[in-house]
Amino acid sequence: xxxxxxxxxxxxxxxxxxxxxxxxxxxxxxxxxxxxxxxxxxxxxxxxxxxxxxxxxxxxxxxxxxxxxxxxxxxxxxxxxxxxxxxxxxxxxxxxxxxxxxxxxxxxxxxxxxxxxxxxxxxxxxxxxxxxxxxxxxxxxxxxxxxxxxxxxxxxxxxxxxxxxxxxxxxxxxxxxxxxxxxxxxxxxxxxxxxxxxxxxxxxxxxxxxxxxxxxxxxxxxxxxxxxxxxxxxxxxxxxxxxxxxxxxxxxxxxxxxxxxxxxxxxxxxxxxxxxxxxxxxxxxxxxxxxxxxxxxxxxxxxxxxxxxxxxxxxxxxxxxxxxxxxxxxxxxxxxxxxxxxxxxxxxxxxxxxxxxxxxxxxxxxxxxxxxxxxxxxxxxxxxxxxxxxxxxxxxxxxxxx
Amino acid sequence: xxxxxxxxxxxxxxxxxxxxxxxxxxxxxxxxxxxxxxxxxxxxxxxxxxxxxxxxxxxxxxxxxxxxxxxxxxxxxxxxxxxxxxxxxxxxxxxxxxxxxxxxxxxxxxxxxxxxxxxxxxxxxxxxxxxxxxxxxxxxxxxxxxxxxxxxxxxxxxxxxxxxxxxxxxxxxxxxxxxxxxxxxxxxxxxxxxxxxxxxxxxxxxxxxxxxxxxxxxxxxxxxxxxxxxxxxxxxxxxxxxxxxxxxxxxxxxxxxxxxxxxxxxxxxxxxxxxxxxxxxxxxxxxxxxxxxxxxxxxxxxxxxxxxxxxxxxxxxxxxxxxxxxxxxxxxxxxxxxxxxxxxxxxxxxxxxxxxxxxxxxxxxxxxxxxxxxxxxxxxxxxxxxxxxxxxxxxxxxxxxx
Numbered sequence: 001x002x003x004x005x006x007x008x009x010x011x012x013x014x015x016x017x018x019x020x021x022x023x024x025x026x027x028x029x030x031x032x033x034x035x036x037x038x039x040x041x042x043x044x045x046x047x048x049x050x051x052x053x054x055x056x057x058x059x060x061x062x063x064x065x066x067x068x069x070x071x072x073x074x075x076x077x078x079x080x081x082x083x084x085x086x087x088x089x090x091x092x093x094x095x096x097x098x099x100x101x102x103x104x105x106x107x108x109x110x111x112x113x114x115x116x117x118x119x120x121x122x123x124x125x126x127x128x129x130x131x132x133x134x135x136x137x138x139x140x141x142x143x144x145x146x147x148x149x150x151x152x153x154x155x156x157x158x159x160x161x162x163x164x165x166x167x168x169x170x171x172x173x174x175x176x177x178x179x180x181x182x183x184x185x186x187x188x189x190x191x192x193x194x195x196x197x198x199x200x201x202x203x204x205x206x207x208x209x210x211x212x213x214x215x216x217x218x219x220x221x222x223x224x225x226x227x228x229x230x231x232x233x234x235x236x237x238x239x240x241x242x243x244x245x246x247x248x249x250x251x252x253x254x255x256x257x258x259x260x261x262x263x264x265x266x267x268x269x270x271x272x273x274x275x276x277x278x279x280x281x282x283x284x285x286x287x288x289x290x291x292x293x294x295x296x297x298x299x300x301x302x303x304x305x306x307x308x309x310x311x312x313x314x315x316x317x318x319x320x321x322x323x324x325x326x327x328x329x330x331x332x333x334x335x336x337x338x339x340x341x342x343x344x345x346x347x348x349x350x351x352x353x354x355x356x357x358x359x360x361x362x363x364x365x366x367x368x369x370x371x372x373x374x375x376x377x378x379x380x381x382x383x384x385x386x387x388x389x390x391x392x393x394x395x396x397x398x399x400x401x402x
Numbered sequence: 403x404x405x406x407x408x409x410x411x412x413x414x415x416x417x418x419x420x421x422x423x424x425x426x427x428x429x430x431x432x433x434x435x436x437x438x439x440x441x442x443x444x445x446x447x448x449x450x451x452x453x454x455x456x457x458x459x460x461x462x463x464x465x466x467x468x469x470x471x472x473x474x475x476x477x478x479x480x481x482x483x484x485x486x487x488x489x490x491x492x493x494x495x496x497x498x499x500x501x502x503x504x505x506x507x508x509x510x511x512x513x514x515x516x517x518x519x520x521x522x523x524x525x526x527x528x529x530x531x532x533x534x535x536x537x538x539x540x541x542x543x544x545x546x547x548x549x550x551x552x553x554x555x556x557x558x559x560x561x562x563x564x565x566x567x568x569x570x571x572x573x574x575x576x577x578x579x580x581x582x583x584x585x586x587x588x589x590x591x592x593x594x595x596x597x598x599x600x601x602x603x604x605x606x607x608x609x610x611x612x613x614x615x616x617x618x619x620x621x622x623x624x625x626x627x628x629x630x631x632x633x634x635x636x637x638x639x640x641x642x643x644x645x646x647x648x649x650x651x652x653x654x655x656x657x658x659x660x661x662x663x664x665x666x667x668x669x670x671x672x673x674x675x676x677x678x679x680x681x682x683x684x685x686x687x688x689x690x691x692x693x694x695x696x697x698x699x700x701x702x703x704x705x706x707x708x709x710x711x712x713x714x715x716x717x718x719x720x721x722x723x724x725x726x727x728x729x730x731x732x733x734x735x736x737x738x739x740x741x742x743x744x745x746x747x748x749x750x751x752x753x754x755x756x757x758x759x760x761x762x763x764x765x766x767x768x769x770x771x772x773x774x775x776x777x778x779x780x781x782x783x784x785x786x787x788x789x790x791x792x793x794x795x796x797x798x799x800x801x802x803x804x
Binding site: 016019020050053054056057058060061062064065066068069071072075076078079080082083084086087093094096098099120143144145 | 418421422452455456458459460462463464466467468470471473474477478480481482484485486488489495496498500501522545546547
């Protein structure tokens, strides 16, 4: 007997048939004698539909009222799932964020969890009930409804697992685990039986959208073991934990791409101290996240600063920089959105100096030009032309996994 | 400056355009310096849509989960209305049942209000905010979401008016007041400027569906003055209160019909004590409401018992009675659903013995046969053939109002 937290995403509960499939997964686990606490997202497109309704009325609605509206999506999900589980003949109770004591900050639409006062959930588990928890939502110290931001249901699940000291936290999605590469691009991609928190964090931030990053960070902080698996296939998924037994001695966990980026080049800036500081503090003030940064060697008392941002931020970025052209003193600005980032991620990279060489070899063999390179302890990324991205993925994946 | 509670029904907030029309009504009253607490129902067909979703999954879902689901309807309404009011530039906050301290019994789907702990609402009013309250819903002592039953938003509004000691409680509907008769049947029907609580209660129970009866009872108990008016016309409505100044000396407030009834006749029962008790205690046990009752004079040691019930209860009623035929010892049972009840209601009837004669005269002149008669202090009802119902309404209305 174990205490299990499960989380099912919106596509897993999109209609009555899928709700019953999920109800079966939950009640099967319950019937084996496990204590079940299950976190649900809003059904399918519910959240988008609610946002559309709100925008019809007021595109600048306050985030507080937006949270009030959106929280209904998850509330409807848990009530409907409870009805399905009742139909299967099992004891169940559904609970909203304020009922499970999901206490958060007051940052509406992006609230942080402060404390889970889960007495009610524990009482219900003691009564042998399956407990359904509305994901994505909480309540602040004023008694107002908050939401955790997109992907927040993953975070709810991990927070519940921590508060309940659960033995396992299973995140059900529409893919059946974490792969060495996107299987739609590289059919040879293999499912990883295990992956470390850090690798998962790097992969998620690189565009492998399996788990919400905040949930992985939270799981890492408290050592909660996650399992990512499919609500459709029934196959075992991928375990996310601190240290992974590396049976096959592969030191790379996966290869990922991110095509939603833009490269910004500030050409011919004065080569004096404080230039980089000026540029990036300006962007930070605008809450624009900067990823790869390259600063050229100075020549002729000039240097170039090149960096990448999310493509949606590119126009705003250009605007801000141009508005400060007088103080930044660059010659011209160049924006390129026809770029992509391909990365290899692996905790084993640290002890294997050959990874970079191996990656560059693969790209060279495929005649792919590299614009920028960036490295971290467990990640190596290159910026290339967007049209080369899939080819690069396949080449790099083949290099490391075949 | 006054403290006003307003309530808008589902059709008044059915779409964005109507939401803005209501937002205008609310903010106009606020702009005049009034404190505004506004109760909203779910939009248009939302509640029915949610019920359909639930029934697809489990037609026998628990009432607790049904309440959890249905409460979303009003929550969405208040959030969207808040966004509209924000757009108009006024300070506003939306609050659910659990946030306004709407404490109820645990009778899910038909909870009774126990106490309104409205500190939060008072604080928000002190901050000069328009407060939007989700109607129809509450929270029980276990912290579970409850609902008050259909029409519960009227009750929420009256309860808020009592708790806030409001100066006025305005119930906005799609009709612009209480009429002497259904204007769709009798075009000459007049809008009443005022009506007493008791008259309103009799009219509502007779099928004039303007105000929910529980809300009128509650208003009566606490002496809360109600105004029934239209969110579409902008005309003054009908005031519901304890004593009405009868300027025109009309002693009848209105004429109403109820076509959703059935007459049940138990023929040739033994004429011994306890027979009526047996019949009606059986029906009470089944929660079947009995309305008009007629017991014939005994003859040949036999008597007949005839009564009316809601037509939806007729089949169940027949079943229960037949199942107890051995102990009830009736000869045969006769069910007639082709009947209607037409009633005149008026607090002034008590001092006017001629009302019955006047009503019978009108029906006789229209050649309408009367099957049963029942009277109360302020009401006189006759049971007639359903096909005669509209004609009877017009004849009786003309007799008293022209």
